[in-house]
Amino acid sequence: MKMLKIKDVVMVALLTALYFVAYMVGSGVSMVFGPFGHAISPGLCGFFTGVVFYFVSRKIGKFLQFSLMQAIVMILFSIMGAGYLPWIITSMICAIIADLIASRESKPAVWKVAVASGVFHVGQALGAIIPSIFFMESYKADWVSRGQTPEHMDEMIAATTGAMGVIATVIVFALAFAGIYLGHLILRKHFEKKEAQAA
Protein backbone atom coordinates (compact mmCIF):
# COMPACT_ATOMS: atom_id res chain seq x y z
CA MET A 1 0.00 0.00 0.00
CA LYS A 2 1.74 3.17 -1.20
CA MET A 3 1.32 6.41 0.73
CA LEU A 4 1.02 9.94 -0.70
CA LYS A 5 4.20 11.91 -1.38
CA ILE A 6 4.39 15.68 -1.74
CA LYS A 7 4.06 15.44 -5.56
CA ASP A 8 0.88 13.40 -5.14
CA VAL A 9 -0.51 15.88 -2.63
CA VAL A 10 0.06 18.72 -5.10
CA MET A 11 -1.62 16.78 -7.89
CA VAL A 12 -4.60 15.85 -5.69
CA ALA A 13 -4.88 19.55 -4.73
CA LEU A 14 -4.91 20.72 -8.35
CA LEU A 15 -7.37 18.04 -9.44
CA THR A 16 -9.57 18.80 -6.45
CA ALA A 17 -9.74 22.41 -7.65
CA LEU A 18 -11.14 21.09 -10.94
CA TYR A 19 -13.48 18.71 -9.09
CA PHE A 20 -14.64 21.55 -6.83
CA VAL A 21 -15.49 23.87 -9.73
CA ALA A 22 -17.44 21.08 -11.47
CA TYR A 23 -19.14 20.25 -8.17
CA MET A 24 -20.25 23.86 -7.66
CA VAL A 25 -21.70 24.03 -11.17
CA GLY A 26 -23.42 20.66 -10.74
CA SER A 27 -24.90 21.62 -7.36
CA GLY A 28 -26.19 24.92 -8.70
CA VAL A 29 -27.84 23.26 -11.69
CA SER A 30 -29.39 20.40 -9.66
CA MET A 31 -30.96 22.78 -7.12
CA VAL A 32 -33.09 24.25 -9.89
CA PHE A 33 -34.81 20.83 -10.13
CA GLY A 34 -36.33 21.22 -6.67
CA PRO A 35 -36.01 19.16 -3.48
CA PHE A 36 -35.37 15.82 -5.20
CA GLY A 37 -32.74 17.45 -7.42
CA HIS A 38 -31.07 18.74 -4.25
CA ALA A 39 -31.17 15.26 -2.69
CA ILE A 40 -29.47 13.64 -5.69
CA SER A 41 -27.10 16.54 -6.46
CA PRO A 42 -24.00 14.65 -5.18
CA GLY A 43 -24.83 11.91 -7.70
CA LEU A 44 -25.11 14.37 -10.58
CA CYS A 45 -21.80 15.89 -9.52
CA GLY A 46 -20.35 12.39 -9.22
CA PHE A 47 -21.47 11.65 -12.77
CA PHE A 48 -19.79 14.72 -14.27
CA THR A 49 -16.68 14.53 -12.08
CA GLY A 50 -16.25 10.78 -12.54
CA VAL A 51 -13.57 11.54 -15.11
CA VAL A 52 -11.58 13.51 -12.48
CA PHE A 53 -12.07 10.74 -9.92
CA TYR A 54 -10.90 8.13 -12.44
CA PHE A 55 -7.90 10.28 -13.37
CA VAL A 56 -6.92 10.59 -9.68
CA SER A 57 -7.14 6.83 -9.30
CA ARG A 58 -5.05 6.08 -12.40
CA LYS A 59 -2.51 8.89 -12.13
CA ILE A 60 -1.90 8.78 -8.37
CA GLY A 61 -3.24 5.44 -7.14
CA LYS A 62 -2.13 5.80 -3.52
CA PHE A 63 -3.82 5.27 -0.19
CA LEU A 64 -5.75 8.24 1.30
CA GLN A 65 -5.97 10.01 -2.08
CA PHE A 66 -9.79 10.21 -1.89
CA SER A 67 -9.78 11.16 1.80
CA LEU A 68 -7.43 14.05 1.04
CA MET A 69 -9.64 15.08 -1.86
CA GLN A 70 -12.75 15.02 0.33
CA ALA A 71 -10.97 16.86 3.17
CA ILE A 72 -9.97 19.66 0.79
CA VAL A 73 -13.53 19.90 -0.56
CA MET A 74 -14.97 20.04 2.96
CA ILE A 75 -12.46 22.70 4.08
CA LEU A 76 -13.21 24.78 0.99
CA PHE A 77 -16.96 24.52 1.55
CA SER A 78 -16.44 25.46 5.21
CA ILE A 79 -14.31 28.47 4.27
CA MET A 80 -17.07 29.53 1.89
CA GLY A 81 -19.62 29.29 4.66
CA ALA A 82 -21.33 26.13 3.43
CA GLY A 83 -19.85 23.66 5.91
CA TYR A 84 -22.29 21.57 7.93
CA LEU A 85 -21.04 19.21 10.64
CA PRO A 86 -23.14 16.06 9.86
CA TRP A 87 -22.27 16.49 6.17
CA ILE A 88 -18.54 16.76 6.92
CA ILE A 89 -18.61 13.67 9.18
CA THR A 90 -20.52 11.41 6.75
CA SER A 91 -18.45 12.62 3.79
CA MET A 92 -15.13 11.93 5.52
CA ILE A 93 -16.16 8.49 6.77
CA CYS A 94 -17.29 7.46 3.28
CA ALA A 95 -14.11 8.88 1.70
CA ILE A 96 -12.00 6.66 3.97
CA ILE A 97 -14.16 3.66 2.97
CA ALA A 98 -13.65 4.64 -0.70
CA ASP A 99 -9.89 4.61 -0.09
CA LEU A 100 -10.10 1.18 1.49
CA ILE A 101 -11.98 -0.07 -1.58
CA ALA A 102 -9.92 1.42 -4.38
CA SER A 103 -6.67 2.97 -3.13
CA ARG A 104 -4.86 -0.03 -1.70
CA GLU A 105 -3.50 -0.96 -5.13
CA SER A 106 -2.02 1.36 -7.75
CA LYS A 107 -4.26 0.23 -10.62
CA PRO A 108 -7.54 -1.09 -9.23
CA ALA A 109 -10.21 -2.57 -11.49
CA VAL A 110 -12.63 -0.03 -12.97
CA TRP A 111 -15.56 -1.52 -11.03
CA LYS A 112 -13.68 -0.97 -7.76
CA VAL A 113 -13.09 2.69 -8.60
CA ALA A 114 -16.77 2.96 -9.56
CA VAL A 115 -17.89 1.47 -6.23
CA ALA A 116 -15.47 3.78 -4.40
CA SER A 117 -16.91 6.79 -6.24
CA GLY A 118 -20.43 5.64 -5.38
CA VAL A 119 -19.58 5.37 -1.68
CA PHE A 120 -17.68 8.68 -1.76
CA HIS A 121 -20.70 10.55 -3.17
CA VAL A 122 -23.27 8.71 -1.03
CA GLY A 123 -21.33 10.12 1.95
CA GLN A 124 -22.02 13.61 0.64
CA ALA A 125 -25.69 12.78 0.03
CA LEU A 126 -26.12 11.48 3.59
CA GLY A 127 -25.29 14.97 4.83
CA ALA A 128 -28.70 16.13 3.58
CA ILE A 129 -30.52 12.92 4.48
CA ILE A 130 -29.36 12.58 8.11
CA PRO A 131 -30.64 15.97 9.41
CA SER A 132 -33.99 15.32 7.66
CA ILE A 133 -34.33 12.06 9.59
CA PHE A 134 -32.86 12.83 13.00
CA PHE A 135 -33.43 16.59 13.47
CA MET A 136 -36.53 16.95 11.29
CA GLU A 137 -38.42 19.56 13.33
CA SER A 138 -35.49 21.84 14.16
CA TYR A 139 -34.15 21.46 10.58
CA LYS A 140 -37.52 22.55 9.20
CA ALA A 141 -38.04 25.40 11.68
CA ASP A 142 -34.55 26.74 11.06
CA TRP A 143 -34.92 26.86 7.28
CA VAL A 144 -38.40 28.37 7.49
CA SER A 145 -36.94 31.17 9.67
CA ARG A 146 -34.30 31.69 6.98
CA GLY A 147 -36.86 32.26 4.21
CA GLN A 148 -38.00 28.83 3.00
CA THR A 149 -41.71 28.04 2.91
CA PRO A 150 -43.08 25.24 5.18
CA GLU A 151 -44.52 23.50 2.08
CA HIS A 152 -41.13 23.48 0.36
CA MET A 153 -39.45 22.15 3.50
CA ASP A 154 -42.04 19.36 3.68
CA GLU A 155 -41.22 18.47 0.07
CA MET A 156 -37.52 18.58 0.90
CA ILE A 157 -37.96 16.27 3.90
CA ALA A 158 -40.19 13.94 1.86
CA ALA A 159 -37.48 13.70 -0.81
CA THR A 160 -34.82 12.69 1.70
CA THR A 161 -36.65 10.43 4.18
CA GLY A 162 -38.31 7.00 4.00
CA ALA A 163 -38.50 5.26 0.64
CA MET A 164 -37.58 8.45 -1.22
CA GLY A 165 -34.42 8.77 0.88
CA VAL A 166 -33.44 5.22 -0.07
CA ILE A 167 -34.24 5.89 -3.75
CA ALA A 168 -32.21 9.12 -3.65
CA THR A 169 -29.24 7.28 -2.11
CA VAL A 170 -29.42 4.52 -4.74
CA ILE A 171 -29.64 7.09 -7.55
CA VAL A 172 -26.63 8.97 -6.14
CA PHE A 173 -24.65 5.73 -6.03
CA ALA A 174 -25.72 4.72 -9.55
CA LEU A 175 -24.89 8.12 -11.05
CA ALA A 176 -21.47 8.27 -9.38
CA PHE A 177 -20.84 4.66 -10.49
CA ALA A 178 -21.79 5.52 -14.08
CA GLY A 179 -19.57 8.62 -13.95
CA ILE A 180 -16.49 6.43 -13.50
CA TYR A 181 -17.38 4.39 -16.58
CA LEU A 182 -17.82 7.66 -18.49
CA GLY A 183 -14.39 8.69 -17.25
CA HIS A 184 -12.98 5.31 -18.29
CA LEU A 185 -14.54 5.71 -21.74
CA ILE A 186 -12.99 9.15 -22.15
CA LEU A 187 -9.55 8.45 -20.69
CA ARG A 188 -8.97 4.82 -21.65
CA LYS A 189 -7.14 5.53 -24.88
CA HIS A 190 -4.96 8.22 -23.25
CA PHE A 191 -3.76 5.81 -20.57
CA GLU A 192 -3.35 2.94 -23.05
CA LYS A 193 -1.15 5.20 -25.18
CA LYS A 194 0.94 6.19 -22.15
CA GLU A 195 1.33 2.59 -21.02
CA ALA A 196 2.38 1.55 -24.52
CA GLN A 197 4.96 4.36 -24.60
CA ALA A 198 6.26 3.32 -21.18
CA ALA A 199 6.59 -0.29 -22.34
Add this chain to the structure above:
Amino acid sequence: MKAININPIVLIIVNIIAPSMYMFLSGKFIQVFLLVFAAALMALMGRFKRLAIYLLIYGAIMGIYYVTMQIKSIEATGLFLIVLVQCVPCIALASILVSKYNSAQLLSALETLHVPRVLVVAVTITLKYIPTFRREFSYITESMRLRGIGFTWKRPVKSFQYFIVPQLFRCAALAEEVTAAGLVKGIDAPMNRSSYFEEKFTFADVAVLVVFAAGLVGGIVWKHM
Protein backbone atom coordinates in the same frame (compact mmCIF):
# COMPACT_ATOMS: atom_id res chain seq x y z
CA MET B 1 -9.22 56.15 8.32
CA LYS B 2 -6.31 53.75 7.89
CA ALA B 3 -7.29 50.26 6.73
CA ILE B 4 -6.50 47.58 9.26
CA ASN B 5 -4.61 44.41 8.42
CA ILE B 6 -6.38 41.25 9.51
CA ASN B 7 -4.67 37.89 9.97
CA PRO B 8 -6.08 35.44 7.37
CA ILE B 9 -6.69 32.96 10.20
CA VAL B 10 -9.37 35.30 11.53
CA LEU B 11 -11.26 35.13 8.24
CA ILE B 12 -10.87 31.34 8.13
CA ILE B 13 -12.10 30.93 11.73
CA VAL B 14 -15.11 33.17 11.10
CA ASN B 15 -16.03 31.30 7.92
CA ILE B 16 -15.67 27.87 9.51
CA ILE B 17 -17.60 28.70 12.68
CA ALA B 18 -20.36 30.85 11.18
CA PRO B 19 -22.18 28.17 9.09
CA SER B 20 -22.02 25.65 11.96
CA MET B 21 -23.80 28.19 14.15
CA TYR B 22 -26.95 27.85 12.03
CA MET B 23 -27.51 24.61 13.98
CA PHE B 24 -27.56 26.41 17.34
CA LEU B 25 -28.76 29.95 16.71
CA SER B 26 -31.81 31.56 15.16
CA GLY B 27 -31.31 31.34 11.39
CA LYS B 28 -32.71 34.84 10.83
CA PHE B 29 -30.44 36.34 13.48
CA ILE B 30 -27.25 34.82 12.13
CA GLN B 31 -28.20 35.78 8.57
CA VAL B 32 -28.48 39.47 9.53
CA PHE B 33 -25.50 39.36 11.91
CA LEU B 34 -23.21 37.85 9.25
CA LEU B 35 -24.35 40.39 6.66
CA VAL B 36 -23.45 43.29 8.98
CA PHE B 37 -20.29 41.67 10.36
CA ALA B 38 -18.84 40.88 6.92
CA ALA B 39 -19.69 44.36 5.64
CA ALA B 40 -18.06 46.03 8.66
CA LEU B 41 -14.96 43.85 8.33
CA MET B 42 -14.57 44.69 4.65
CA ALA B 43 -14.94 48.40 5.44
CA LEU B 44 -12.31 48.18 8.21
CA MET B 45 -9.95 46.37 5.83
CA GLY B 46 -10.44 49.14 3.28
CA ARG B 47 -11.99 46.81 0.70
CA PHE B 48 -14.63 49.33 -0.37
CA LYS B 49 -14.99 48.20 -3.99
CA ARG B 50 -15.49 44.60 -2.87
CA LEU B 51 -17.92 45.81 -0.19
CA ALA B 52 -19.99 47.66 -2.79
CA ILE B 53 -20.09 44.57 -5.02
CA TYR B 54 -21.01 42.40 -2.02
CA LEU B 55 -23.89 44.64 -0.97
CA LEU B 56 -25.07 44.91 -4.56
CA ILE B 57 -25.12 41.13 -5.03
CA TYR B 58 -26.79 40.58 -1.66
CA GLY B 59 -29.41 43.25 -2.38
CA ALA B 60 -30.06 41.92 -5.88
CA ILE B 61 -30.55 38.34 -4.65
CA MET B 62 -32.88 39.45 -1.86
CA GLY B 63 -34.78 41.66 -4.30
CA ILE B 64 -35.28 38.78 -6.74
CA TYR B 65 -36.26 36.53 -3.81
CA TYR B 66 -39.02 38.88 -2.65
CA VAL B 67 -40.33 39.34 -6.21
CA THR B 68 -40.32 35.62 -7.06
CA MET B 69 -42.03 34.70 -3.77
CA GLN B 70 -45.05 36.74 -4.90
CA ILE B 71 -45.50 34.61 -8.04
CA LYS B 72 -46.30 30.96 -7.38
CA SER B 73 -45.01 29.66 -10.73
CA ILE B 74 -41.47 30.98 -10.16
CA GLU B 75 -41.35 30.52 -6.39
CA ALA B 76 -38.74 27.74 -6.72
CA THR B 77 -36.22 30.27 -8.05
CA GLY B 78 -36.68 32.39 -4.93
CA LEU B 79 -36.31 29.37 -2.65
CA PHE B 80 -33.08 28.47 -4.43
CA LEU B 81 -31.78 32.02 -4.08
CA ILE B 82 -32.53 32.22 -0.36
CA VAL B 83 -30.27 29.19 0.16
CA LEU B 84 -27.60 30.82 -1.96
CA VAL B 85 -27.75 34.17 -0.16
CA GLN B 86 -26.84 32.56 3.18
CA CYS B 87 -23.36 31.88 1.81
CA VAL B 88 -22.78 35.34 0.31
CA PRO B 89 -21.15 36.96 3.42
CA CYS B 90 -18.76 34.02 3.85
CA ILE B 91 -18.00 33.89 0.11
CA ALA B 92 -17.22 37.63 0.24
CA LEU B 93 -14.75 37.05 3.10
CA ALA B 94 -13.30 34.00 1.30
CA SER B 95 -12.77 36.13 -1.81
CA ILE B 96 -10.62 38.49 0.27
CA LEU B 97 -8.65 35.48 1.45
CA VAL B 98 -7.85 34.55 -2.15
CA SER B 99 -7.27 38.05 -3.52
CA LYS B 100 -5.46 39.81 -0.67
CA TYR B 101 -3.07 37.18 0.64
CA ASN B 102 -0.41 35.32 -1.32
CA SER B 103 0.37 31.60 -0.93
CA ALA B 104 3.26 32.21 1.51
CA GLN B 105 1.03 34.31 3.79
CA LEU B 106 -1.72 31.68 3.71
CA LEU B 107 0.76 28.88 4.43
CA SER B 108 2.26 30.77 7.38
CA ALA B 109 -1.14 31.59 8.78
CA LEU B 110 -2.55 28.07 8.39
CA GLU B 111 0.52 26.54 10.03
CA THR B 112 -0.21 28.47 13.22
CA LEU B 113 -3.42 26.39 13.49
CA HIS B 114 -1.26 23.22 13.78
CA VAL B 115 -3.17 21.57 10.95
CA PRO B 116 -1.14 18.74 9.28
CA ARG B 117 1.24 20.25 6.75
CA VAL B 118 -0.06 18.03 3.93
CA LEU B 119 -3.51 19.51 4.36
CA VAL B 120 -2.20 23.07 4.65
CA VAL B 121 -0.21 22.74 1.42
CA ALA B 122 -3.11 21.07 -0.40
CA VAL B 123 -5.73 23.63 0.67
CA THR B 124 -3.44 26.56 -0.17
CA ILE B 125 -2.74 25.20 -3.66
CA THR B 126 -6.43 24.51 -4.31
CA LEU B 127 -7.48 27.94 -3.06
CA LYS B 128 -4.97 29.72 -5.29
CA TYR B 129 -5.69 27.53 -8.34
CA ILE B 130 -9.50 27.89 -8.45
CA PRO B 131 -9.50 31.55 -9.64
CA THR B 132 -7.27 30.64 -12.60
CA PHE B 133 -9.86 28.31 -14.10
CA ARG B 134 -11.59 30.97 -16.15
CA ARG B 135 -8.28 31.68 -17.89
CA GLU B 136 -7.50 27.98 -18.30
CA PHE B 137 -10.89 27.30 -19.88
CA SER B 138 -10.54 30.31 -22.15
CA TYR B 139 -7.27 28.79 -23.47
CA ILE B 140 -9.08 25.52 -24.13
CA THR B 141 -12.05 27.16 -25.88
CA GLU B 142 -9.64 29.27 -27.94
CA SER B 143 -7.73 26.15 -29.02
CA MET B 144 -11.00 24.44 -29.85
CA ARG B 145 -12.11 27.43 -31.89
CA LEU B 146 -8.81 27.48 -33.84
CA ARG B 147 -9.27 23.80 -34.68
CA GLY B 148 -12.88 24.36 -35.68
CA ILE B 149 -14.25 22.25 -32.82
CA GLY B 150 -17.37 23.45 -31.07
CA PHE B 151 -19.54 22.12 -28.28
CA THR B 152 -22.44 20.12 -29.72
CA TRP B 153 -25.30 18.36 -27.95
CA LYS B 154 -25.31 15.78 -30.79
CA ARG B 155 -22.04 14.35 -29.42
CA PRO B 156 -22.08 15.30 -25.73
CA VAL B 157 -19.41 12.81 -24.57
CA LYS B 158 -16.98 13.92 -27.28
CA SER B 159 -17.66 17.60 -26.52
CA PHE B 160 -17.21 17.04 -22.79
CA GLN B 161 -13.98 15.20 -23.54
CA TYR B 162 -12.59 18.17 -25.50
CA PHE B 163 -13.13 20.38 -22.45
CA ILE B 164 -11.99 18.13 -19.65
CA VAL B 165 -9.06 16.08 -20.98
CA PRO B 166 -6.70 19.01 -21.73
CA GLN B 167 -7.51 20.41 -18.29
CA LEU B 168 -6.70 17.11 -16.55
CA PHE B 169 -3.35 16.73 -18.28
CA ARG B 170 -2.60 20.40 -17.70
CA CYS B 171 -3.13 19.75 -13.96
CA ALA B 172 -0.71 16.81 -14.15
CA ALA B 173 1.95 18.93 -15.87
CA LEU B 174 1.39 21.80 -13.47
CA ALA B 175 1.75 19.44 -10.51
CA GLU B 176 5.32 18.67 -11.63
CA GLU B 177 6.19 22.37 -11.81
CA VAL B 178 4.54 23.29 -8.50
CA THR B 179 6.20 20.32 -6.75
CA ALA B 180 9.62 21.27 -8.12
CA ALA B 181 9.14 24.87 -6.98
CA GLY B 182 7.95 23.69 -3.58
CA LEU B 183 10.83 21.25 -3.10
CA VAL B 184 13.33 24.01 -3.90
CA LYS B 185 11.71 26.05 -1.13
CA GLY B 186 11.89 23.10 1.29
CA ILE B 187 8.20 22.27 1.35
CA ASP B 188 8.89 18.72 2.56
CA ALA B 189 11.58 19.65 5.10
CA PRO B 190 10.80 18.04 8.47
CA MET B 191 11.54 21.17 10.54
CA ASN B 192 9.28 24.12 11.38
CA ARG B 193 8.89 26.43 8.43
CA SER B 194 9.97 30.07 8.83
CA SER B 195 8.51 32.79 6.66
CA TYR B 196 9.06 36.38 5.63
CA PHE B 197 5.35 36.83 6.36
CA GLU B 198 5.12 36.15 10.08
CA GLU B 199 1.38 36.38 10.64
CA LYS B 200 1.16 37.22 14.37
CA PHE B 201 -2.13 37.85 16.14
CA THR B 202 -2.60 41.57 16.72
CA PHE B 203 -5.01 43.56 18.88
CA ALA B 204 -7.21 44.13 15.81
CA ASP B 205 -7.45 40.36 15.18
CA VAL B 206 -8.46 39.68 18.78
CA ALA B 207 -10.98 42.55 18.71
CA VAL B 208 -12.59 41.17 15.52
CA LEU B 209 -12.88 37.70 17.06
CA VAL B 210 -14.31 39.11 20.30
CA VAL B 211 -16.98 41.02 18.36
CA PHE B 212 -17.77 37.86 16.38
CA ALA B 213 -18.03 35.77 19.57
CA ALA B 214 -20.17 38.45 21.24
CA GLY B 215 -22.51 38.35 18.25
CA LEU B 216 -22.86 34.59 18.53
CA VAL B 217 -23.53 34.80 22.28
CA GLY B 218 -26.13 37.47 21.49
CA GLY B 219 -27.69 35.03 19.06
CA ILE B 220 -27.98 32.37 21.76
CA VAL B 221 -29.58 34.87 24.16
CA TRP B 222 -31.94 36.01 21.36
CA LYS B 223 -33.01 32.42 20.67
CA HIS B 224 -33.85 31.75 24.32
CA MET B 225 -35.68 35.03 24.92
